[in-house]
Amino acid sequence: MAKQYQFPERPIRRKRKKKEKKFGNSNRKKLLLIFLIILFFICVLIGRLLYINLSNSDTYARIVMAQMDYDSKSIPFKRGDIRDRNGTVLATSEKVYNLVLDPYVVLNSNGDCEEPTAEAIEDYFGIDESKVYEVLDDSPDSRYVVLAKKLDYDTVKAYQDFMNSEDEKDQEESAYIKGIWFEEEYLRQYPYDSLAASLIGFTIGGNQGTWGLEGYYNDMLNGTNGREYGYLSEDSDFERTTVAAVNGYNLVSTIDLNIQRIVEKYVTQLAQERGSKHTGVIVADPNNGEILAMADYPTFNPNSPRDLTAYYTEEEIKDFSDTEETEILYDVWRNFCVSDTFEAGSTIKPLTIGAALDESKVSVSDSFNCDGGEDLFDGVGMQHIQCHNVYGHGTTTLQEAIMWSCNDALMQIGSRIGSEDMVKYHRLYGFGQVTGIDLPGEASAENLVFDESTMGSFELATSAFGQGFNLTMVQMVAAFSSILNGGHYYQPHVVREITTENGQVVKSFEKVLVRNTLSEETCDWLKEAMHQTVADDGPNTTGTAARVDGYTIGGKTGTAEKVPRGSGKYVVSFIGFAPVENPRVVVYVVIDELEDNQEDSGAPTKMAGDILREILPYLQVFPENGEAAAGNGGDAGNYQWGAVQETNADDTPEDSEDTEGGQAGEGSSSTSDLESFVSQWVDEDGDGYDDITGEYYWDDLAEYMEQNGINTE
Template sequence: MRPGRRKKIKKTEKTYKFLTRMKGKMLFVFFIIIAVLIALVGRLAYIQLKSGDRYARIILNQQEYSSKTIPFRRGDIVDRKGTVLATSTDVYNVILDCSVLTSREQYLEPTIAAMVQCFGVDETELRAYVSENPKKRYYKVMDKLPYEEIAQFEDLQNDEKNGKNIKGVWFEKEYIREHPYDTLASTLLGFTTSGNVGIGGLEDYYNETLNGVDGKEYGYVNDDSNYEIKVKEAADGNTLVSTIDANLQSITENKIAEFNNAMKDGQNEGAKNIGVIMMDPNTGEVLAMATNRTYSLQNPWNLDTLRYLSADESTKAIHQAERIELKKYYDTDTIDAMTEEAWNAALSEHYTEDQLSNIRNTAQLNQVWNNFCISSTYEPGSTAKPFTVATGLDSGTLTGNETYYCDGGETISGHHISCIKRAGHGVETIQQSLENSCNDALMQMSYAIGPANFSRYQHIFNFGLKTNIDLPGEARTDSLIYPEDQLSTINLATNSFGQSYNVTMVQMITGYCSLINGGKYYQPHMVSKITDANGNTVQNIEPTLIKETISEETSATIRQYLQGVIVNGSGKKAKVDGYSMGGKTGTAQKLPRSARKYLVSFIGSVPADNPQVAIYVVVDEANSEDQAHSYYAQSIAREILKEALPYLGIYPDEELTGVNEGVGITGEGIQVEQTPESMDSEVPTEAPQSAEGEPSGQ
């Protein structure tokens, strides 16, 4: 073999051996890398299994993450024609995120300058706050601004040239309750406090219906460093379509105010309480409900409204509120034994002066917010007489052909109960006894009716029972009427003309509607429909017929009698010229009888034979030395109906006669022809007591 070839072979062998060694080393390194990777994967798997959640939270906390609540919009309350009575308006809170503002030096000056320019904030205070709280994420600079007041700032933020360094400011949306007519229907609507909690009226009763569900917006930086937003939209509350008519409500409140202003003096309002209810007798729908105690729905905590309260009412309200607070710390016997000094010392031990002031003010304001039409009870007086007559006719204990001799009163168990005409009315038919409001004749009817029938029909007319109107605070009267076994002859006699038992206004007008509409007792209600935020109907609330109280025949007879009261009897001053009417007056002497305080009333309906609207007016303790005249209530009813009837499309059905021309809202111009329909005689004053132990007439 040639030397050159041998040399070449040796060189090739060396190269092969070198490559072989290198390959072995590379394989070794490769296996080491594989082993390390396997170890790393195993370690990662171990960490994920054992501590994955903990590390995930750490990573998420290091990411930019934000969330905010999207508030729901509380539903509106509108009248029967769609007029908005209560609504929710969006407003904005100005929120400063100091951590963003201080994250870069170039953000501070333009942002503060923009806030001073747009919102007029104090620059020195703002700088001081940012300096002291550089990591603060949420600072409310201003609250409840309308959109118009934040629009300028948003324009600056969105300006690509001048707004790129305005950072750390955002706007938190919320809603505030607005009442376009402020005081209109205040006791009916109620108001809301923080957290969308309804206080009183429809706001309270339908709180859950009006409220919706908050939404949520989540913002975060994902694993790819992209900012993502996820939104769960808020579910807005539903809207209430009420049965009331804003125009009728306004007419009613204006006439009450007119009476009040004419009757009040420097110390007293025109009356302690005035209440009016207008109702559709064929459906139970409340068209208007008002009292003399109106308040601002925009500012219900205004203490100026305490002018409505007498000194006695204020004292009683404060005492009851303080007693409730003391019961949290002391038993009843201890509280009852406290002197005035001990009482005040006990309160001071547990409450600051500011807390006590708030408790006392709230207690008094509750009396103003109270709806007299449903929450107060009283003796109805002679407006109860049509119910007594209807009881006799429908039960068959009266035929309608009876006559009674009124000699000025009845003597029962040694007590003389007078008629309103001390000399007596003489012989009277049933209709005449209603026209003249004769107590003597009604007492004689009660003997024929008897305790069993009288008690049974009281419950048929729903006296002693709640009407379950859709408003909070309806008073219970079950303990304020006599059960059958306690209807002695004297109790039956006084009950027959509306004394010694208690009712509420809503009980009276609802029962009265059944007297005049053919005997149908409809549940009174305030809401006819519920719609969602888009206007779609969620629920139609149809009239609810609860029961039949009397026959159509009895109802027709009662309508005839009630028309006679307006044409020939005590209800002449309620007459609206050109319209046939039915109705009944009432004057109740309150307990204690010796105080000679009176509650007067009128309940009526138009047209007389086919009633389309019913009205009930109560004037409790008119500011007059001569309280005991039902013409106060009649005048208010007449003036309301004069405007309401044409508006309702109820046309005159009689010729104009000029009746009641020159008679004013307070009854001026009236020639009083008879003594008041009051109890002023030797009659026992024991009557059912209210739950608080107060006399039932109070």
């Protein structure tokens, strides 16, 4: 066994203690000397500060305050304009001035400055001298007191011209006027008051856009504030540096001011003569999704958006609680065309038939037997769904199903389509989805449409003629426009361009094709069927009130009973277009709870016809030789506001077999030749000049009256 090696033990070493160093007297003397030197300089500094404070405190205080004022002076940006498609300003920001008084400067300047300053303020700004003296007495050390707000440029300029005058007498007087300066800010203004109010929106808190384009494009319209800085140079001169404000971008909208004015004229007329809970009108170009006009009732003035005196008395307004007032304002501000949903009624029928044609479930030669209604199981029991003609239309062709607005025929067509395909086409038409229009608050009605699991035979039947599911006006316009342009669904939009203040284009919004809906062949057939809905003189035709002499007009009426059924509350509507051969414009009118006769679908039909009569010539779409186009027959605007008629649950009057739907009953009269002649012009202020063309027409009118033996008095 090998012997293990043993390491020798190491000896233990002890550490020596280090000798502690002592702080000697010499070090103490050095430390004391340093302390005394520092103390000496501190005393010198304190002495210097005391001397400055006692001898030159006012001078340095003014310099410091001037620097502080300059460091805090912000240069406001100008919020961008909102213009119509032709460049007319619909919303703009105008520079205004706040009058600021510096009492400290007035009271501590050389000479007696109180009286001259107070007199100048009274002379140029209309503020009583006593108020100025009161401010000087109450706040002698203040550097900032606002005496007046939102002064216009002319008022401020008159004062500045006096202060900068080269006249010796003026200079002597102005030398003792001290402590007056101005803050700049911008005031948002709407030159046309309530015109397109819900579409444009308004601002609060200076530059915070609310509702409409003001809210949707708030960040683009806003700019960045600038600033003025002050500092002392090496030579103790006060220097100034300015960082300029960056103004906001301008919006060029698709809205046409003249079309908007025409639309709002008729919306106001309906409100004054008949009344409604809500009324909405959209005018659009079906070929690119551009909205040409959008108006609703009730409305407001964005220059004073909280003013409710147009609808309530002062006493009523005072009695409102905060919650009640907020709810009322919300209802007034909300854009009915975008934010409200409703059952569309029979305006859906062309879309339903279009789906059936494209799915080959019906053909244009098919006919249907209308016996007044259908019996269907609603999940609880059998329900009888009536046609508006409870006696039945009898044998009804596919085209007549649209012309006569036959619910029975549409229920049979819906049954052929089936739930799966009906839901598919509802999605193609954009129902239950937002359109993506560039306006805030768009409702989708996602929870108010059917899917494959919720659409039974009963729901299939009612949805075929436009009840049982909800949509918005802008959804309907987008879907219906796809019929008019050959089957292309374009995203609706309200802005064409975003530009700089110099007019350079930052962003341009072209038409956006979202999807295709129907075949071109189907669209052409539907347009002709809707043309006959307006043009045909048969007793069951529903759209004759929309006729316009010299033009081919197409369209479809709609009446939907609101939930709960049997409440007597209805939404009536009409969607029309022109010319039929090459549609340039679509007009959709919706009236929610028409006060004097809620089922009167002739009211929106008449309004759409009146709007088309005025805007078609403006759009350079002229009548054929000044005479009614083939098939359009009858007088333009034959429905009179005062001739209220009773209608059935859909589109036609009671006793529809004897009376044309949508036309006035007994006692109504056609528009006279003179009225037709005058209706060529838009002259709201009665000065004899056409508001759109600017042409003087009274001489032509006088000549016409003389030639036709009409008393010119």
